[in-house]
Amino acid sequence: MVSTHPTGVKHAGIQYLPQRRSPDIKLSPNQELLPLSARVNSHDFLEIGGCDVTTLVRQFGSPLYILDEETLRTACQQYRDTFKRYYQGESQVVYASKAWNCLAVCAIANSEGLGIDVASGGELYTALTAGVSPDKIYFHGNNKSRAELLYAIDSGINVVADNWYELQTLVELASEEQPVRILLRLTPGIDCHTHEYIRTGRLDSKFGFDPNDLDKVFTFVSQQPALNCVGVHAHIGSQIFERQPHRDLAALMVQWLTKAASYGLTLTELDVGGGLGVNYTESDDPPSIEEWVIPICEVIQEACAAENLPLPKLLCEPGRSLIANSTVTAYTIGSAKVIPDIRTYVAVDGGLSDNPRPITYQSVYRAVVANKMSAHLTQTVTIAGKHCESGDVLIKDAQLPKTQPGDILVVMGTGAYNYSMASNYNRLPRPAAVVVANGEANLILQRETYQDLIRQDRLPARLKKDVDTKR
Numbered sequence: 001m002v003s004t005h006p007t008g009v010k011h012a013g014i015q016y017l018p019q020r021r022s023p024d025i026k027l028s029p030n031q032e033l034l035p036l037s038a039r040v041n042s043h044d045f046l047e048i049g050g051c052d053v054t055t056l057v058r059q060f061g062s063p064l065y066i067l068d069e070e071t072l073r074t075a076c077q078q079y080r081d082t083f084k085r086y087y088q089g090e091s092q093v094v095y096a097s098k099a100w101n102c103l104a105v106c107a108i109a110n111s112e113g114l115g116i117d118v119a120s121g122g123e124l125y126t127a128l129t130a131g132v133s134p135d136k137i138y139f140h141g142n143n144k145s146r147a148e149l150l151y152a153i154d155s156g157i158n159v160v161a162d163n164w165y166e167l168q169t170l171v172e173l174a175s176e177e178q179p180v181r182i183l184l185r186l187t188p189g190i191d192c193h194t195h196e197y198i199r200t201g202r203l204d205s206k207f208g209f210d211p212n213d214l215d216k217v218f219t220f221v222s223q224q225p226a227l228n229c230v231g232v233h234a235h236i237g238s239q240i241f242e243r244q245p246h247r248d249l250a251a252l253m254v255q256w257l258t259k260a261a262s263y264g265l266t267l268t269e270l271d272v273g274g275g276l277g278v279n280y281t282e283s284d285d286p287p288s289i290e291e292w293v294i295p296i297c298e299v300i301q302e303a304c305a306a307e308n309l310p311l312p313k314l315l316c317e318p319g320r321s322l323i324a325n326s327t328v329t330a331y332t333i334g335s336a337k338v339i340p341d342i343r344t345y346v347a348v349d350g351g352l353s354d355n356p357r358p359i360t361y362q363s364v365y366r367a368v369v370a371n372k373m374s375a376h377l378t379q380t381v382t383i384a385g386k387h388c389e390s391g392d393v394l395i396k397d398a399q400l401p402k403t404q405p406g407d408i409l410v411v412m413g414t415g416a417y418n419y420s421m422a423s424n425y426n427r428l429p430r431p432a433a434v435v436v437a438n439g440e441a442n443l444i445l446q447r448e449t450y451q452d453l454i455r456q457d458r459l460p461a462r463l464k465k466d467v468d469t470k471r
């Protein structure tokens with residue numbers, strides 16, 4: 001079977017065309033396997049952003065993260081513009097930068113008018129360095145350190161307060177003259193179907209205040225002049241395909257605003273978190289960005305009208321659905337091991353250090369061979385990484401054309417939680433990343449070197465002496 005990608009990419013056996021539910025609803029990048037600008041050129045090679053992937057690998061090395069600027073910008077615009085169109089109050093889309101935090105990605109999101117959600121001092125430092133305005137930065141985390149909270153207060157950003165210890169620390173660190181702007185993160189008690197490790201909304205979660213404490217929390221913050229509490233926040237989990245949980249969440253959060261008003265707290269911001277899922281395989285079926293945003297706007301508008309509340313500023317925090325499908329990882333194929341009647345392993349020059357999602361969440365990915373885009377898929381192979389770990393498998397039973405050492409394997413949908421969760425396991429240097437657009441490729445993350453790997457190593461003098469004498 002040969003199927004066709006909407007943009008013209010053909011790859012035998014892979015169904016690239018997601019199902020359109022209605023002609024009025026735009027498909028969005030989170031429903032695509034390949035970046036929007038993907039094409040097959042006259043050599044039968046994959047091009048992204050007008051750049052031949054095999055040339056990029058020759059130029060920048062392998063493995064290589066390749067980020068398509070058009071796809072990322074389109075996703076940012078779809079979120080931003082859908083809120084503008086369907087929500088009558090103010091809105092702000094905030095990129096959850098834990099998905100991929102680096103200067104260039106923060107700068108692109110910022111240039112599209114998005115705010116940035118940060119989850120550590122390091123992510124905050126990156127966002128500020130990328131030029132994001134402090135009032136558009138939201139700081140998350142269930143155990144922010146004192147130093148991180150001080151950094152947040154000094155920088156004038158928004159803090160999403162997660163627990164009692166944090167509220168008390170903020171009261172100590174902030175002052176009446178310079179109150180800290182906070183939102184309260186509450187656990188909504190809403191469950192959804194996603195991987196156990198990435199559910200955050202149910203009561204048994206390490207994040208946020210217990211909803212049974214709502215009265216106590218509102219009473220406390222309403223009495224603290226050092227706390228400028230402006231809103232509520234909740235996030236129910238990640239890689240969610242269902243639509244009802246976010247509708248339920250939106251309705252529940254409006255009830256929280258009503259309750260806060262009874263404590264004299266005028267809360268003007270409501271942040272529904274992120275969580276919209278993406279296509280990693282042809283059988284995934286997430287809603288589009290519009291299909292996710294529109295019902296949230298409708299539910300909040302209806303609930304506020306019913307409760308006679310002014311419309312709050314509506315925020316959301318997508319990570320994965322903004323960036324996952326903008327990026328592919330290109331690897332070079334090396335050794336193979338054929339175990340007759342059992343399995344064929346084809347190894348690449350990266351693995352769990354650049355993409356820990358398969359080993360962590362049993363995530364499934366799809367791949368194509370960038371220099372053999374129309375070749376028939378004649379083999380079923382397991383794509384192994386190069387780490388000393390049997391579980392270091394990127395894709396089980398991948399359908400591929402016949403491959404040989406030197407071929408370029410492209411794994412799709414690697415923009416979210418790949419680089420940001422990358423490690424140096426086995427002391428592999430982290431890969432480089434480029435952003436591509438209009439035939440131009442720019443380095444956004446330099447490949448680590450062996451020197452980088454030992455930059456933080458220290459050899460105490462007494463051990464050094466040992467080394468010297470034993471030589």
Ligand SMILES: Cc1ncc(COP(=O)(O)O)c(C=O)c1O
Pocket residue numbers: 096099117140200235237238239273274275276317318319320321
């Ligand atoms: C507080 C918070 N906001 C936003 C996100 C982004 O989620 P996603 O990448 O699923 O959109 C997460 C991650 O799950 C999160 O923990």
Ligand SMILES: N[C@@H](CCCC[NH3+])C(=O)O
Pocket residue numbers: 098198238239357361416417421
């Ligand atoms: N790291 C997870 C998502 C975590 C979301 C952050 N709360 C993943 O790769 O799917």
